[in-house]
Amino acid sequence: MASRTEVKNYLAHWFQLGKQIVSNDGRAIYKLEKIIQGDRFSPEFEACWTDILKGEGKGCYLIGTDQTIAELLSSEWDFESCARCSMPAPLSQSQLSTRPCPCDDLSNWPNVDLPHPRLPVDSHRHLGQMNDRLQSRN
16 A cells, blocks of 8 residues: 655656646646755645645546556555565555556666665765764774
8 A cells, every 4th residue: 555655756866757646637737846955855845746646636637647646545455565676566456457557658768877766865864874884884
């Protein structure tokens, strides 16, 4: 079962590759420019996520997929790494899925010459953990 955090992270990864979310039966389209800001998600992404959750994800879907965000938030779905591009892809727990990964309609992905989408990183905490590991070796 996918958690809200996993669904949010899934969307963040695909937004970074230029994917869009369509909501309200095509009346609204979310295309975000900035997903990560420093060690957290951007206010633009957080506002989009809040807006999606207001409607419980009903009628919202990532372009190139068949699942609504509401479906992904149900106990029916999980996420696995795509065999082709290693990005998160939805996987049904109860039925064999023949649905392609969202990368299927991206002609320029996977591309090893581009940075891979990522989640926010708290640099201070990360560097502190590295420092702790180095000091424990001495």
